[in-house]
Amino acid sequence: MSSLLLLAELAAIAIVFAGLPLAYLWTRPGYNFFQKLNWVLVFMTFDLIVFGAFTRLTDSGLGCPDWPGCYGTSNPWHAIGEIQLAEANMPTGPVTVIKAWIEMIHRYLAMTVGALILIQVGLAFSKVKSLGKKPLLGSLGLLVLVCIQGAFGAWTVTLKLQPIIVTIHLMLALVLLACLTTYAQQEWEEKDTSILRFQVKPLSAKLLLLASVALCTQIFLGAWVSTNYAVLACPDFPTCMGSFLPEMAWQEGFTLWRGLGLNAQGESISPIALQTIHWAHRLFAVIAIAALGLLGISALQLSNSTLSGMDRIARLLLGLLILQALTGISNVVFQWPLFAALMHTAGSAALVFCLVRLAQWSSWSAPIHLKIVKSL
8 A cells, every 4th residue: 555545544534533523512512612622632632541551551552563554554454464464473472453453543543633633723723813823822832742742652663662762652642631631721812802800829839840740750650660561570569579678770770762671781671670660660659649649638728619620620639649559559469450550541641630720720929810801
């Protein structure tokens, strides 16, 4: 299949997939179409992150070992012969019919998000006169970000699941989720309207920043554990190999640029290095839970009738912390069950969502802001 034909078929698939949520939005009453699309993009990106985790956890990342298609075709049905041959030659290898479909569905979902962002750009451009340039510039920034994310998705395949590339791929997905949530919760104001807004922002931005840094660090460490398949490097809990101070190999474990299962010298990575990766994630979890818990409790205490929604987000944040602790422990105790691992990734994405939502009630200085927009 020629490259142009392959790209045309993939584009058609993306249009069909994107058409489903668009058709749903078109039939829903209330709330303007632009804002509905923005929130659907948040939901779709969250789903994409969870399905990406499913792709990784089922070892389906190389189910189609080329990119953007599958053996040069737009779907595994067209490449069934090549897939079955690869599976026959290596029955326990990365290529099977099921894994090929899982990988391609992940790519289809990613293309759907990209197509919807293109539509978002078009809508923002059509609203420049009424809303100004900020929505358009924000949407263009999202388009650039999703293109960068797509590039890392391609490198994930072409570089054979190199741990740092896969880790960055996950981190960028969460950055995209955070940016889309920030964009969706903006109250884009018409130029010709008068708005008097009294907004209370009692939450400490410093505390929010501390929690955000802790969460980002912990997510990176968790992604590094997953991409290096170090989840079971410490098979016991709460100790690691029966000790609270297990043997460590920090340099080997945290050499970032290296192949999957290898150290910097190209040799098989040692079990001690994998222990180090696992133990670092487990130890920093204490710091992350403390910082996020403090933020959640603070937000809950500051909630009142004028802060609609902040108490719900705070409770969700605290509930997610409990879920993360339970699923993290379950991954070790029950030998990395698929459901617990998926919930652990979903919980991380949901925590990012919560922090972005709480940001609208945070302030670096004065807790109260009064905004007046006069008619033009």
